[in-house]
Amino acid sequence: MRYDTIIIGGGLSGLVCGLRLAKAGKRCAIISSGQSALHFSSGSFDLLAATADGEHISSPSEAIASLVERTPSHPYAKIGAEHFVATAEAAKQTLLDAGVRVEGDAAQNHYRLTPMGTLKATWLTMDGYVRATSDEGLAWKSVVLMNAEGFLDFYTQFIVDELRKKGTTCRVSNFSLAALDNIRNNPTEMRSANIARIFDKEENIAALAEIIARGAGDAEAVLLPAFLGIDRADVLDELKRRTSREIAIIATLPPSVPGIRAQIALRRAFERAGGVYMLGDTVVGYDEREGAIERIYTVNHGNIGFEAAEFVLATGSFFSRGLVADRQAVVEPLFGVDVDAAADRADWYTRDLFEQQPFESFGVASDEQFHALRGGRAVENLYVCGAGLSGFNPLTEGCGAGVSMLSAVRVSDNILKK
Amino acid sequence: MQKEFDVIIIGGGATGAGVARDCALRGISALLLERFDIATGATGRNHGLLHSGARYAVNDHESAEECIRENMILRRIASHCVDETGGLFISLPEDGLEFQSKFIKACLSAGIKAEAIDPKEALRMEPSVNPALIGAVTVPDGSVDPFRLTAANVLDAKLHGAEVLTYQEVTELVMEQGRVVGVKALDRKSGEMREYRGRITVNAGGIWGHNIAKKAGVTVNMLPAKGALLIFGHRVNNVVINRCRKPADADILVPGDTISLIGTTSSKVPFDEVDDMYVTADEVDLLLREGMKLAPSLEHTRILRAYAGVRPLVASDDDPSGRSVSRGIVVLDHATRDGVEGFITITGGKLMTYRLMGEWTTDLICKKLGVDAKCTTAERPLPGSRKEERERTSKKMHAVPTMQRESSLYRHGDMAERVESSTAAKRSLVCECEEVSVGEVEYAINALEVNNLVDLRRRTRVGMGTCQGELCACRAAGLMAEMGRYCTSRAKQDLAAFINERWKGMSPVAWGDTLRESEFTKWLYGGVCGLTSKTKEE
Known part of the structure; x- marks a missing residue:
């Protein structure tokens, strides 16, 4: 089988890249082994929230020039300060086109509410999630926080106490619902995605709406944990419509319902645009000719190879196995391309996990066009995008989702330019 | 007026808990003070091996005898903490078989049931063992959960009237006329200082006992020897695997709960590091390299974590390996040794002999207090083990x-x-x-x-x-x-x-x-x- 482009990795980066290529008329396939980092998303996408030294950034578009100058190996430096805002806008538009409703602007970060109740700077936040324009507090003076009894992955008191510090009174109202009893009786089942599947059902939406209407009192807004709307996107709208209440969502511990929904939306948009999404398959081998990748082989398709003019490596970092570390070294397991990583294992980590960890910046080496390097030389038809790139710290700099999406946009542009 | 205890015990490891239980069972009022949680020192940072004593049989007959006696006692009194796995001492081609006959003889003379078996039989008993083995000896090793053991002793001590306070760090020994009459302690939860009075104070502080003794102006010269271990993600072996040779690094693989443990290394560390032991990448490599010789599958087994403890060995000389030092029990009556009344140090020994250490210490306490009561800890099951x-x-x-x-x-x-x-x-x-x-x-x-x-x-x-x-x-x-x-x-x-x-x-x-x-x-x-x-x- 032959495609124009084959993307290996079906997470945020691979999907953004694939969707843009498919929409531009390319015959495109994505090979995905399954779970991606979207499954534990916060419901927001970060672009640039701090410098590598941890200095706070409020305007990514203003800060980009200095970042590019100071860290020329950063993926954003390869995109270039002058293209940064347009690339970010294109990434955002890709989400919107797929039906992932987000709000936010590269000129000015806003704040999301964490499950710990703190406010954290971010770029795009999914529709319906609690947002704040500054870290000083929410727009509401009084809210009611509702949680399902027995749901342990969302601890209300953390949020109550933090909001109080920032001037919002927060009352907690726990509810039980007969429809939840079944999963509550199984000790491992009371998880966000399972609850969301129950609330996807019409009769349960009606019951929840009643609970909200009863429990909301005179609060300005009702806050709910992110256990709504996994297969359908309109659950929150329905609840708002039926209760005539302001309702907003707060992220929970994984699995992430908004992340899963975004993943599904992007995948469907990709398929609607003519893309082929091969779920649950893993690339295990490849042929090359004259220094270019010719075809790849997967577990499910055995010796039937897939050929393409261009290949994109969007396999993520360690968690997704885009990078693999053993006792001696960090490698890129599919093509064995160059990896930027410290040679000595003792230099991979520091003692405080919450500080910057060297391993977080390890990744596949690439040139200015995001070609993967092998033996220091670019592989002309193999591009890299996403978390597997080297040279940035997704957490310290608050740029993980941004690097994933913007590098994907740039790789798709580079392919289309060819 | 403050309540005066008969005995104040410093240190909530297995030893301190064992002393507290023994005192309580003999009707002696006891207060145990621990600066963190129970079992956070060396007690919680070892193999959790229920030694048969075989490891010591060749070089330290006395320790071997103590071990096997206590081994049999713990199976009775602490059954919920013990996993009766059995143990193997294997000989690899590089070890030869010379040590084996000496080893079996020494075991038998210490009362340890040791029996040479066919290597093929050993492989059947424990499929994870290195198939290259040329000899195997079965011994009554097992595994023991050190935390649970300590907790059960604490619980029983409390059931019999002892007081146990955690997060109380002793900062000073109260001395009156050359006699220890109590302690001052920092309550780490509230930040307040407290004073406790006791007729006798027992230093059961493990390696930290070195500095506790100093507070009474006496010297107990200890040698801090770091021992690093690795925990594997699943239970690789069901039988304890040892190397049949002179004790060395990383030659014991112990199954415990759902995991297996390999250890240990032994290296001298300075006293200012004993509170914060990090395992280095080199130590990990050594443990893995040696561990793979016991069970080759360790090469591909996920390692959950690495940790290290500090052995409280009483130094007789400056031996950097810390291995030729006797692991025997040391009970010091500072009245006869140093002229300081009301102060006892219990140290040396090992997790296996914590009960015996408690017995000897309590015997001395009884003698000093004029109490006539017999030790019953060897017979009475611990709570949880009924x-x-x-x-x-x-x-x-x-x-x-x-x-x-x-x-x-x-x-x-x-x-x-x-x-x-x-x-x-x-x-x-x-x-x-x-x-x-x-x-x-x-x-x-x-x-x-x-x-x-x-x-x-x-x-x-x-x-x-x-x-x-x-x-x-x-x-x-x-x-x-x-x-x-x-x-x-x-x-x-x-x-x-x-x-x-x-x-x-x-x-x-x-x-x-x-x-x-x-x-x-x-x-x-x-x-x-x-x-x-x-x-x-x-």
């Missing part, structure tokens, strides 16, 4: 899902019935890896003196499975705050501390799946939840 009670408890818990019930019984023995399991909410799981329910967490928080998540982990195994506390840590912190253990600011601080405590053990082995898991933990807590190392009490 077999008929356990069966009755298991029946009473029939409504609890099997895995959960077994896990709970396994951890708490016959005390498991105190775990609330009547509703779905109480049965819902906080920790999936280790099947720890809300009810069990609540029981531990209410009844087992839990001050933080690390204390909770020791009592329930929350966060000890393959995920090393990914989701359960946050759930448990929430429950702790809900039950009023602390405010939410402290809860978050505790959560960050717990995650970093796990990282301390994971970072030296952070490759493969352990690195994947670490990256995920960081994303979750550093990213989604926004915790930082600066998450402090506000």
